[in-house]
Amino acid sequence: MELLIDNLTKSFKDDIAVDQFSVKLTNGIYGLLGATGAGKTTLMKLICTLQKPTSGTIKYNEKEIFESTESYCEALGYLPQNFGYYPNFTALEFLEYISLVKGLSLNEAKKRSLYLLKAVNLEDKKNKKIKKLSGGMKQRLGIAQALINDPQILILDEPTAGLDPKERASFRNLISSMAKNKIIILSSHIVSDIEHIADEILIMKSGRLIKKGKPNEITKTIDKFIWECETTIGKAKYITDKFYVIDMKQTDNETVNLRIISEIKPVESSVQVKPTLEDLYLYYFAEEKMK
Structure with a gap:
């Protein structure tokens, strides 16, 4: 499995959000680091086909993602910084709904939803309306919805925002347990979360990839x-x-x-x-x- 990003650029009038970004990703967890305004969220939206690049290409298993959007999106899971939900749905109803949208059968939707609610420690909140969940619970529900279709490519933008230390540890364990056969990209301002689980670090600055490497190797550059x-x-x-x-x-x-x-x-x-x-x-x- 391979996600190839080649010379990717995204401009908004005079502002270049992503600037000639190139990287090849295979199975594993990639931690994306960068200051506010570095272009991380724009890059993730491009990978998720929510925006089209000004120039450059993104290929998944040698196929251009914007030329095979339907099949590519079936392999994709995404948690944005602020994910949308229906406040009057219960946690279980919401995940079942997302499951059906992703093409799962009714039986599969029920099983997958219950499995993920347990995985993110929300099993006892399954019948509670989302509007009554705490911020951390909503974030865990967001993580669950990103995993609903067992995606091959998982994009997580600030996934641990609002989680307490115990919830963050559970999240790291969950992501690590499923990383073997997936490409996972996660962005976080909580550097320790990335340091604990990322196989490789990508450092982004002013829209460009300025550094890439394994955590124990990349830090040697400032020894x-x-x-x-x-x-x-x-x-x-x-x-x-x-x-x-x-x-x-x-x-x-x-x-x-x-x-x-x-x-x-x-x-x-x-x-x-x-x-x-x-x-x-x-x-x-x-x-x-x-x-």
Whole structure:
């Protein structure tokens, strides 16, 4: 299975949202990282055929998706940032409705809906109207509807928004358990969620793909740029004014620990530390701070 995105561009008048984006995706989980306005949501809408590109192509198993939309959409599952629902439907009624729209039989719709409600821990809320569900419950229902047709390509835009830590852990386990035979693309501002489950990271900036790699490999590119030091509260102000301090923890009444992004050693007492994916994200989207 292969999803090939080649030189994809999407323009809105004078604004280029996606700019010559190219990548080949096969089975696995891809974490899409980028600041607000980087073009992530537009890219996902293009992959889901909700928008047409200005130029470039997207091919699924060598077939252009806009020339085989019906068969392609049968293989597709999508959770947008704000998914639509019918507030007076119960959770079960909504999933059964989506199942029928996706072409499942009545019997299949019932079985699949009940299975997914259990998978997202909403089994006991199946007969509750959606308008009475909490924000986190609605988000879990959105995840379930994206999975209703057991899609080969699963697109998730901010899937863990509104979920508490326990729900996020359950979501990660659910996605990881089904990743073997699917292409899964998920975008999230909660970097740790991506770091835990993604096979590969895609970093998008100003509409372009600027970095791609496995989490443990991609962070090596900033191995020499992450520092920690312990200093006095007075000296900490000088350091934060001059360098990009990404974390500050007070140890007692007089000293603090600082975590710093810098291409040079910030202060004599600094020591290099192993970078995380969040460090990498901040490195690429904090250029102004580093100048």
